[in-house]
Amino acid sequence: MKRVVLLFAGLLLAISASAVEKRYVSDKLYIQLRSGPSQEYRILKVIQSGEHLIVLEENETEGYTKVKTDKGVEGWVLTRFLENEPIAKEKLILANRELEQLRAEKSTTQSQSSELQAELETVKSERSTLARDNAKLEKELERIMSISDNALALDEKTKKLTLRNQELEIQVETMTNENAQLRDDSRQTFLLYGGGLVFIGIFAGLVLPGLRGKRNNSGWS
Structure with missing residues (x-):
């Protein structure tokens, strides 16, 4: 019996847990840029979370900080909404x-x-x-x-x-040159031989008839 009760209780817890809807907190936030350090001053602009601001002055008593936006607008915002x-x-x-x-x-x-x-x-x-x-x-x-x-x-x-x-x-x-010299020597020798033969012929022609005449005369006597 106890087991049945425990089982039934577990089922109820599981059903109730599944029926719970989960939500997450959004980091999207809008803050007001005012002309002075309190809520009594008029709103100059609404600034979205994540926007870059330049700190000019801080009023710790009122909890406000004077800032300047990227577009050059100056004003006061709550210090607790600013993060480093x-x-x-x-x-x-x-x-x-x-x-x-x-x-x-x-x-x-x-x-x-x-x-x-x-x-x-x-x-x-x-x-x-x-x-x-x-x-x-x-x-x-x-x-x-x-x-x-x-x-x-x-x-x-x-x-x-x-x-x-x-x-x-x-x-x-x-x-x-030697051949020419030899030819010249041969010509000279030939001329000498020729001249000698001519001389001998002339000599023979002149002397021999005289010798024959003497022989004939000596024979007749």
């Missing part, structure tokens, strides 16, 4: 602003990271291109050096051939 820190709504706004700023900075950082990555890829590509160009230049340099070595060897060979050609020209000129 922003309200929860203002803090939430500031937190959201900071969050948006952090998101923007994150996006900027990601964008910069992407740009740096792209620049890195470009540098890698340029480095690869430079490496290929360097390899080509090294091969071209080797080819030029090989051509240069061949050119030097060819130049040396050309110099030797030029000297040999000059020597041969000198020899040819010497032999030509």
Whole structure:
């Protein structure tokens, strides 16, 4: 029986608890900006909670503080409604602003990271291109050096051939002069021989008939 009563009481408590409506106190508040430090002065403006105010003067006796709004309106408000820190709504706004700023900075950082990555890829590509160009230049340099070595060897060979050609020209000129001298000597010898033969012929033509005549005369006698 006790168990049934306890169970019934628990059900009633659960039903009553679920039937209670929960409410939260709103931080939305409006205060009056008056022309003087009491409720007897006229209202200049109604200020919403969270608005920024500049403190000009404080009247502790009346519990009022003279303030200045962002738009330059001066007046008195109850000191107990002023806080040194922003309200929860203002803090939430500031937190959201900071969050948006952090998101923007994150996006900027990601964008910069992407740009740096792209620049890195470009540098890698340029480095690869430079490496290929360097390899080509090294091969071209080797080819030029090989051509240069061949050119030097060819130049040396050309110099030797030029000297040999000059020597041969000198020899040819010497032999030509010697041949001309020999021809001159041969002509002179031929002339000498020819002159000798002519002289001998003349001599024979003049002397031999005389000798024959003497022989004939001696025979007749």
